[in-house]
Amino acid sequence: MDHDRPAPRHQSSPRNLTTLLERVRHAGRHDTDVSLEAILDAVGRRSFAPFLLIAGLITLAPLVGDIPGVPTLMASLVVLTAAQLLLGRRHLWLPRCLLRRRVSRRRFVRLIIWLETPAGWIDRLLRARLVRLARPPAHLPVALVCLLIGLAMPPMELVPFTANGAGLALTLFGLALLAEDGLLILMAYALTIGTLALVVVGLL
Template structure:
């Protein structure tokens, strides 16, 4: 699976998702794949992060676990160098109402313009070749942490933010965001460990 460069910032991603889903009653993974393509690892990781962060979607019980499974499947297939993404039918058919999805897109559109101004290609070696596979390994680790995060208040936000940073890093070739993602993943591990010991 390659990392497509048809989408290079957050506003483009939101616009692509909005235009593909606005006339539907339900939004499922089939539609999301149609919007971004089945070869764009960065865009799909970014979507998983945004869904986990979005208050209207990420708060649905089981959603962080579902996004964790999606990220794990994506990461493993990237590490195996699959050129096209495969997802099981039951995952492709999981859906939410278009109204809820549209509200989440509207919520994310507000900061998108400001975030995009900060994106630029830098430290690009961290987002390609070995750097890309390192991100995939870290994303796998984040994905494995997401099911227990459902039982620890606010911890899924760490995972969503880390995945969002990694997704943005890949679509914009911004290695600085990858470094921030590594740091945030470390904080998430520390936070979960601290909460577990309490």
């Protein structure tokens, strides 16, 4: 795979989970293993919400997120995504050491199938509401909270179930930004506070 090729320019940001999964399913379809670069190219790099959503889903998924080191890898993606969102970048940049990380296609397809089952149900719950909480400049506090989650994810591997809480919070933030759903933003804030509190208690 040519890591220097430009990302596709024709794709707009997916507006719901079903569309995101449809694009991700075709990532690197001709490769034995699926790289992070192929996944990101499949969803396009002009919107940051899909990257938060992908990181959250992978961390949350029992087929992948429980693998040692995966939460830390996703933490790197979240920190870089949130930092660039705060800096006002219009396209996401990631270092090659992350882009080259791969997962077996068999495990990848199992993850997509696992996610497709609830995707339609989740999409029916999404709607534009309290949109001021999900539109600029409200995306800046979201980015700050996601940055905090990313920095806290490595020690979460030492506290059972907290990484799953972080994954769910990132998933909610990603879905909320895609659908401009401010209610999900509020839920994600509350979940983040609870998860970080558990991490602090668990490490003491």
